[in-house]
Amino acid sequence: MKRPVDRYIDSLLRRRRPRPFAPSEDDLALTRTAIALAAAGPDAAGPAPEFVEELRRKIGAQHAAAEAASANTALAAIPEPSRAVPARRRFLQATAVTAGAAAVGATADHLITRRPTGSAPAAESELTPVVGTWQTVATDADLPEGGVLSFNLSSVFGFVQRTSGRVQAVSGICTHQGCRLDLKTPSDELVCPCHGATFSLSGQPLSYPNSKYTVPPLPRLAVRVKEGSIQVYAPPPNPTADPTANSASWSGGTAST
Amino acid sequence: MRVAWRNDAQDTGLGEARGGARTPATATATAYPDWEAIYTDNVGRIYRLLFAKVGNRPDAEDLTSQVFLAALGPLRTTASVGEVRSYLLATTRTVLAAHWRRTLGHQVTVIDPAGIDLADFADPRGLHSELGRSDGGEYGQQDSEDAGHAAGQGSRSQAEHILAELPDQQRKILILRFLQGCSVKEAAAELGVTVANAKVLQHRALRRAAGLGLAPDKIKKGEAP
Numbered sequence: 001m002k003r004p005v006d007r008y009i010d011s012l013l014r015r016r017r018p019r020p021f022a023p024s025e026d027d028l029a030l031t032r033t034a035i036a037l038a039a040a041g042p043d044a045a046g047p048a049p050e051f052v053e054e055l056r057r058k059i060g061a062q063h064a065a066a067e068a069a070s071a072n073t074a075l076a077a078i079p080e081p082s083r084a085v086p087a088r089r090r091f092l093q094a095t096a097v098t099a100g101a102a103a104v105g106a107t108a109d110h111l112i113t114r115r116p117t118g119s120a121p122a123a124e125s126e127l128t129p130v131v132g133t134w135q136t137v138a139t140d141a142d143l144p145e146g147g148v149l150s151f152n153l154s155s156v157f158g159f160v161q162r163t164s165g166r167v168q169a170v171s172g173i174c175t176h177q178g179c180r181l182d183l184k185t186p187s188d189e190l191v192c193p194c195h196g197a198t199f200s201l202s203g204q205p206l207s208y209p210n211s212k213y214t215v216p217p218l219p220r221l222a223v224r225v226k227e228g229s230i231q232v233y234a235p236p237p238n239p240t241a242d243p244t245a246n247s248a249s250w251s252g253g254t255a256s257t
Numbered sequence: 258m259r260v261a262w263r264n265d266a267q268d269t270g271l272g273e274a275r276g277g278a279r280t281p282a283t284a285t286a287t288a289y290p291d292w293e294a295i296y297t298d299n300v301g302r303i304y305r306l307l308f309a310k311v312g313n314r315p316d317a318e319d320l321t322s323q324v325f326l327a328a329l330g331p332l333r334t335t336a337s338v339g340e341v342r343s344y345l346l347a348t349t350r351t352v353l354a355a356h357w358r359r360t361l362g363h364q365v366t367v368i369d370p371a372g373i374d375l376a377d378f379a380d381p382r383g384l385h386s387e388l389g390r391s392d393g394g395e396y397g398q399q400d401s402e403d404a405g406h407a408a409g410q411g412s413r414s415q416a417e418h419i420l421a422e423l424p425d426q427q428r429k430i431l432i433l434r435f436l437q438g439c440s441v442k443e444a445a446a447e448l449g450v451t452v453a454n455a456k457v458l459q460h461r462a463l464r465r466a467a468g469l470g471l472a473p474d475k476i477k478k479g480e481a482p
Contacts, residue, residue: 009463013434017315020360026467031365033419033467037435038312040416046380047304051318056296058322059329063292066330 005030012038068175069216134224134231143167143230148183148201155235158221159183159190161201169223169232170203175216190218287338292329295341300325302342302378303349309412310353310366323352342375419466427462434459 002010004021011018012034023031137151137160148161150172157180158172172181172190179194189206190199198206203218222233289295303324308317328348336344350368357364416436420428426448433444445455 006460012312015314015438017313018360023361023363028361028363028365029467030463031361033463034435035310035312035366036412036419037416037431037463037466039309039412040436041312042438043314043317044305044308044412046301047318047321048314051321052300055300055322055325056293059292059296059325062326063329 003027009034015041015043065214132233133236134226135234135236136229136231137169138230140225140228140230148188150183151232153232153234156221156232158232159201160223160230160232163201167223167225167230168202169221170199170201170218171221172218174199175205175218176208181218288335289338289341295329296325298338299342299345299375301380302375303345305378305381306346306349306368306373306375307353310368311356316356320349320352320356324349327352343370346370346373346375423462423466426458427465430455430458431462431466 005023005027008018008021008031135153137153138149143149143160143162145162145165148159150159151157156171158169160167160169173179174181174192174194174197176192176197177194179192181190181192181199184191188201190201192198195208197208197215199218200206203220205215205217208215224231289298300321304317304321307320308314311317311320324345328345346368347370350370353366353368354364357366420431423431429448430444433439433447434441439447441452441455441459445452448455450458
């Protein structure tokens, strides 16, 4: 009967994956010699083109996921290599991204160029405009404990809520493709009308119909209560009323490194 | 920098956003434009390095995947080619060590980052990847086909060193079987012996090679490029 080391060497010769076994010292010497010889064999020249492409695709998917997790807005949402995306879908993505970027008052260019090179802010880090003002979105009295309000500044759309006495604000733009989220009242979930992603009020992704994707959390917005007003720190309202022309730029909360 | 898809980057003119202001620290000053360039330029090198260490395609490809999936996350494309390659090499070494721990429980072969330069593992066939856009071969001066041959010859000279010690017939059967990929039948026909004889011959030859020569890794360290 064949010893495991012989089977191992056979596999090398058949250019197959060898099976693990518990080698003795002699077995190891044999295995090393066989590998040294096989290393000069026919498969040494290079990887199979199909393998190279498949791995490129995998890395691309991984990369896109990382991008999505690190970007703060709907800009993050391109989930796969766009070359694999049909033209119509690509168009939709592009418009969604534009819409999302416009909604937070920063164009994609600004987001990409202004962020410091070396850092990728975590998705749930606070979204703080570099140039912004505190803008009132509601009065303190409008928001009782447990209450949720949507607000729409010219540059930012989002939700404020008060839980355990604390006021929090999150962006109301879906991190998948930039659609505006709806507040579902009994369950207090934010639901995306486009693809059905749901988020908790603190911005954590709850579900996505297509489980292939993981949707990044919603960015939080800086919020404060001052003199009876609930204020969100956001780029100043643009006099031209064209949000895409807004010159404010943003940086993620951890981007200062 | 953060732009994942080369086409998008070019189409939207976001390409200028990449790169940043960091000056690469090492002598191989060129930086890769994006992760795809890193991948395209190095996937073959990592595969060939790993193939030399495990001797079979399925394992070499698996481990290559592991290296890139682990390495491309933390990698900044602002790093220079030299920095990227040392990082890939360090990752490859770890991945190979884990592979041997998992399979045979011994470090059958090792990668010594000090003794290996990924520049030596260029494609010996000279098929310079799809990166063969005009910027194809810019990542380091030694990326010529000659360097590729040097790497191929590293494995080859290692094999030759092992084979040199053997009697004629034994050397021949190992060449036919391992280097040329012949089946036992083909090798037997070539040598004019029966299949059973060829099997015994191969068995003895390998044992003799293993018992006689220096351990392949020592040879590798001494002579490999």
